[in-house]
Amino acid sequence: MSRSWPVTLESGRVGVRPLRRRDATAWARLRADSAAWLTPWEATLPPEGGRPATSYVAMASIMLRRARRGDAMPFVVTWDGRMVGQVTVNGITWGSARSASIGYWIGRGHAGQGIIPTAVALVCDHLFLTAGIHRIDIAVRPENDPSLAVVRKLGFDDVGLARRYLHIDGRWCDHRLFQLVREDVGTTVLARLTD
Template identity: 65%
Template sequence: MELRHGHVGVRPLRRRDAAEWARLRKANAGWLGPWEATLPREAGRPATSYAGMIGTLRRRARRGQAMPFVLTWDDQIVGMLTVNGITWGSARWASLGYWIAESHAGRGITPTAVALVTDHLLGTVGLHRVEISIRPENQASLRVVAKLGFIEVGLAPRYLHIAGDWRDHRVFQVLTEDVPDGLVARLDQPS
């Protein structure tokens, strides 16, 4: 499955993306470092290779728990968006996490990708709620949820282990009934 709006595309992460993904991550290590999820000491060692990471993500995807995507600009990989914690039953929700290369930040790629994936989750997949959790000091990500009209539902103290410590996050959500025409339609409306 591939989602597209203008120059922005979202498609599944593939094994053959390894070299491009590694190049992009290396080139953006300083840019992404302050926001990078880490494992606390007691959680063990993280996957240290692309193959290990994609293997873990693909296993979770086969179990219906995750959807790993790359973000593209004119078919060039410029970031990643992962749907995590997919929950079915009476909850029917998931959370999104994403990153974009510094060279492509500020072009509207991330909001467009988030809108495309959220519309897919709320429409095609049939979830009811999509959540994004953001560190309070991450102004770029806060602009993404503001632009799309996600609603803040609270502060989660020490929510996620990032850059070596437990960090607070602001939690935002969008519900199916909040966006009957979808989020991509919001992007196309005049300001």
């Protein structure tokens, strides 16, 4: 473990904390309640990609193992201390790149309340200011208007269309790629939400 993981971050009623194995029941309930809302945007493994984790505990174990290696940071998003979504930092690359990718989702019942922009901003600030990441990438399906609103609100730069970028809901889908580099942020990403 390093000084950048595990960590809990908060701003008002929104928080992010490390994913835990004991979150299984809350995670399953939230995912079941939001299945139709999330399925069109969910990454899936292509047939040649092997078998996906078959349970929450298996998925959490894989993510936490990657976090211990410094390759990922799986966060639960909370609202008043209750799980409402997830922000996951993946593909952490050190050396001369010092980059990472962020993915996120929120349960349908909490969408549109500014929770995810705040959670993503908290994680970005942590990556830039504590972990020492230089560039953060987010990939968004061009038709995912709520997710596009998040990256635009946070000031991510649109760097172009990546054709058939991720396997989503059983097929390869185009994504718009967005990035934010430390030098372009100013004080904090979180401050961009109040500007």
